[in-house]
Amino acid sequence: MAHDFIKAMDDEIAALEAELARNPRYVKLKELRRLQLLYAEETSAGMRASPRRSGRTKTGRRASPQRQAIIDQAARVLRGHLSVMPAVPMPTPTLLAVLMDSGVKVTGKNPRNSLSAILSASDLFESHGRAGWTLVEPAPENTETADHNLERDVASAVSAEPHLTSEGTQ
DSSP, X not given: OHHHHHHHHHHHHHHHXXXXXXXXXXXXXXXXXXXXXXXHHHHHHTOOOOTTOSSBOTTSXXXXXXXXXXXXXXXXXXXXXXXXXXXXXXXHHHHHHHHHHTTOOOOSSSHHHHHHHXXXXXXXXXXXXXXXXXXXXOOOXXXXXXHHHHHHHHHHHHHHSOOEETTEEO
């Protein structure tokens, strides 16, 4: 009985995924997410270090190189996330998965708790409980070029999208 139910769910999921792949709005969403990641990488690579990024924790101790790498990459990820979804915290498990996917190793018996401890000890991050993390630092001042590039990329993605009419796509 359970096997039949799982197969029916798998079939329904496959049908919905196939339908979404044909939907221009879904294709646009996937492209915008791809651009979002590119934009986050571009802006983080060209940013100047702010005075707050001294490499010290709230206690005044210098972070180890491994902790500093986690802090730097988490700040880049959140900067990209918050540029598209302002004021929406990124949950710790999501942030941990993105960090691990990018090659940053968070060690410890419970990596999620380790990440939370590292972020809590830094003055760059603000915890929103189970909702996740945001950055405390203000947005960088010289983002005009990056913003212009993102606007251009989004405009080209939108103009390449098939337009829906009452008769179908155009």
